[in-house]
Amino acid sequence: MKILHTSDWHLGRTLYGRKRYEEYEAFLDWLARAIRDNGIDVLVAAGDIFDTTAPSNRAQELYYRFLCRAASLGCRHVVVVSGNHDSPSFLDAPKELLKALEVHVTGSPSESPEDEVLVLRDGRGVPELIVCAVPHLRDRDIRTAEAGESIEDKERKLLDGIRDHYAAVAALAEEKRRELGCAIPIVATGHLFAAGGRTVEGDGVRELYVGSLGRVNAKVFPSCIDYLALGHLHVPQKVNGSETVRYSGSPLPMGFGEAKQQKSVCVAEFGGEGVSVRLVPVPVFQQLEQIRGDWDRISGRIFELASQGSRAWLEVIYEGDEILGDLRDRLEEAVGNTAMEVLRVKNTRAVDRVLAQTMEEETLDDLDEDDVFQRCIEANQVPEEQRPELFAAYREVVLSLRGCGGQPEQEGRHEN
Incomplete structure (x- = not known):
């Protein structure tokens, strides 16, 4: 029995305005071959x-075409659960047909x-x-909000809700096994x-809750689970060093901060001596380079x-002391006769830091919504002791x- 664990495809993802459908198509072709070859x-x-x-029609086409292909490659079953980026109802709609x-x-x-x-x-x-197919558990799915709750109350109720959900599902799985x-x-x-x-910086992983709220200790998961396939974090990793509690990570780098990561999928093989896990490296389909x-x-x-x-896509971060008013022109000339493309330029030269209070060259492209809120707090001279509570309420x-289907963050600031 061999299981391939993957997550965080983010079909339809763009990077600073560039569509990535060709990359995703190449990945899914590779994944189909990996299913067959392994x-x-x-x-x-x-x-x-x-x-x-x-998701766009093109993203949906990639998804459904791959599912049909997987069924023809000897893969007996495919299990798909939602993440915090997915629409649960959209994924569920064709489930009976699938x-x-x-x-x-x-x-x-x-x-x-x-x-x-x-x-x-x-x-x-x-x-x-037996698969306990637990999707992303949203706050409203597992916790009832009450007036006057503290952050500590919310954290306790969230973790209790996650623990109770897994306990109920795992108990039923054990009962079925018996x-x-x-x-x-x-x-x-x-x-x-x-x-x-x-x-990692720039991986775009969205905090699901405020601060450390909702970060789940591995002890929450029942011991009867032989392998726990996790999604949300883009870095492939074990949880608390466990071979059988893992994040597969995203198969494509979601931003330039992930450019040097070796992406992979996990293959868990069950035999007479338990489970063994190995990583299968995912090739690079579009080179990203941060300079x-x-x-x-x-x-x-x-x-x-x-x-x-x-043919790399480039993010350029200028850190020199010299003021270069023609930085973008220089970069366009440097890549003009190549297959490379500069997707983002950021200027962090020392003199900018000295003159930061003027913010003359700062644009919204350099900020996310948290940065903007922090600027508002500073502009209104909110006392330091009031800022943590105010920021928590804002988040x-x-x-x-x-959670109510709001729009995703601006392009280039992807969140998991």
């Missing part, structure tokens, strides 16, 4: 299939644990795997932020890349709007 029996996609709650392809979708958490516990059978009808009378593995999914999880330094360093690196025939409002 003899995968079950594919598990742990959330954030799409980048927005209203069952004909042995594609099992859980978009919305159910009041009945039975709906999230799947008994998967082989070609002869023999049970071979009824079947065979020691088949139990796999569970999750789309959340595990305590201690690693992120930072003074002009000599930047121009030298562009020349080096050009001599290699690079709650933003997150509640997102």
Whole structure:
């Protein structure tokens, strides 16, 4: 029994205005070959299939075409759960139709644990795997808000709700395993932020809750789970060093901060001696390169890349002391006869920091909504002791709007 664990595809994702459909098509072609070449029996996609709650027709086409293809490659089952970027109702809409392809979708958490516990059978009808297909658990799904709650009260109720949900689903999975009378593995999914999880600058991972609220300790998950397939964090990683509690990470770099990461998917193989896990590296389909330094360093690196025939998309961070009023013109000239393209330029030279209070050259492209709110706090001279509580209240409002289907953040500031 071999399971391939992946997550955080973010189909339809753009990067500073550039569409990435060709990259996604190349990845899904590669994933189909990986399923075939590795003899995968079950594919598990742990959330954030799409980048927005209203994916484009092209993104949907890539998704459905891949699901049909996976069914023809010897992969007996596909399990898909929603992430915080997905629309639960959109994913759920074709679920009954997709069952004909042995594609099992859980978009919305159910009041009945039975709906999230799947008994998967082989070609002869023999049970071979139990999957606790738990989707992203939104605040409103697991917690009742009450007037006058403190942040500590909210955190406790959130974690209790997550713990109770997993406990109920896992208990039913164990009960089904006992009824079947065979020691088949139990796999569970999750789309959340595990305590201690690693992120990197520029990876765009959206905080699901305010501050550390909702960061889940691994002890929340019942011990009967043989492999826990997690999504949400883009860095491939183990949770608390466990071989069997993992984030597969995103298959494509979501931003320039992830450009140097080796992306991968996880293959978990169950045998007589338990489960073994190995990583299968994902190729780079579109090179991203972040270049930072003074002009000599930047121009030298562009020349080096050009001599290699690079087709990279570039983020340039100028850190020199010299004031370059024609920085963008220089960059356009440097890449003019190459296949490279500069997607973003950021100027952080020392003199800018000295003159930062004037903000003459600062644009909204350099800020996210949190930065703007911080500027408002400073402009209105809010006392320091009042700022943490005010900022926490602001973040709650933003997150509640997102939970109600609000628009995603500006392009280039992707969130998981």
